[in-house]
Amino acid sequence: MSEIKKQRQQLLTQIKIAEQSAKKPANSVTLLAVSKTWPAEILRQAAEAGQTCFGENYLQEALIKINALSDLDLEWHFIGPLQSNKTKEAAENFDWIHSVGRDKIVQRLAKQRPLHLPPLNICIQVNIDNETSKSGADAQQVLLLAKQIAQQERLSLRGLMIIPTPTTDIVQQRISFQQAHALFTDLAARYPSVDTLSMGMSGDMALAIAEGSTLVRIGTALFGQRTASAN
Numbered sequence: 001m002s003e004i005k006k007q008r009q010q011l012l013t014q015i016k017i018a019e020q021s022a023k024k025p026a027n028s029v030t031l032l033a034v035s036k037t038w039p040a041e042i043l044r045q046a047a048e049a050g051q052t053c054f055g056e057n058y059l060q061e062a063l064i065k066i067n068a069l070s071d072l073d074l075e076w077h078f079i080g081p082l083q084s085n086k087t088k089e090a091a092e093n094f095d096w097i098h099s100v101g102r103d104k105i106v107q108r109l110a111k112q113r114p115l116h117l118p119p120l121n122i123c124i125q126v127n128i129d130n131e132t133s134k135s136g137a138d139a140q141q142v143l144l145l146a147k148q149i150a151q152q153e154r155l156s157l158r159g160l161m162i163i164p165t166p167t168t169d170i171v172q173q174r175i176s177f178q179q180a181h182a183l184f185t186d187l188a189a190r191y192p193s194v195d196t197l198s199m200g201m202s203g204d205m206a207l208a209i210a211e212g213s214t215l216v217r218i219g220t221a222l223f224g225q226r227t228a229s230a231n
């Protein structure tokens with residue numbers, strides 16, 4: 001068995017345990033494989049192990065892999081910062097964008113999503129800890145931005161993504177996750193298309209699921225340590 005297959009099965013087991021202790025249905029949490037810095041052959045190994053959805057952070061790097069793996073039926077999620085000069089390629093090549101934080105990006109993606117493709121799935125990135133250095137919408141902007149996305153025929157509003165401040169303080173981590181979950185619950189009550197809370201990475205997956213995550217973005221625990229320079 002390949003190392004990736006082993007790691008993936010371990011992760012799926014951990015997810016199942018976290019689902020059970022959170023009293024959530026089995027398979028209600030999606031494992032998104034975050035494959036930044038890894039070459040297409042490595043992603044192919046993950047696909048052979050059963051992985052279908054992949055998250056990428058850098059557009060040019062992702063396009064090479066999307067192209068190289070076009071013989072497979074994969075779902076591509078863009079999770080990195082999205083500049084407005086990159087929205088067209090993102091709208092043409094991805095199935096999901098998790099990192100939408102402002103209206104300008106919404107307008108561009110809606111205009112640039114090709115008509116032959118289904119609506120582009122959108123998560124609003126929320127700057128849950130109000131970090132000045134981090135992109136994403138403030139919690140107060142979420143409803144307005146959601147309204148703008150929901151008005152677009154070429155976009156489908158699916159939920160929220162959060163990247164909390166890195167911390168070893170479990171209490172602080174839990175508070176951030178709970179705030180995100182409260183925002184998500186409010187949004188889901190207003191928009192029936194909202195079903196995704198993209199929250200949790202290799203280091204905090206179980207806690208994120210306990211606090212209501214529906215999709216965990218996992219890089220290191222699946223593929224191994226990325227080289228520092230390409231982090």
Ligand SMILES: *Cc1c(COP(=O)(O)O)cnc(C)c1O
Pocket residue numbers: 034036057079080163201202203217218219220221
């Ligand atoms: C790199 C990255 C991840 C994965 O992080 P790991 O700690 O390697 O699991 C998840 N989400 C985003 C937005 C990332 O950039």
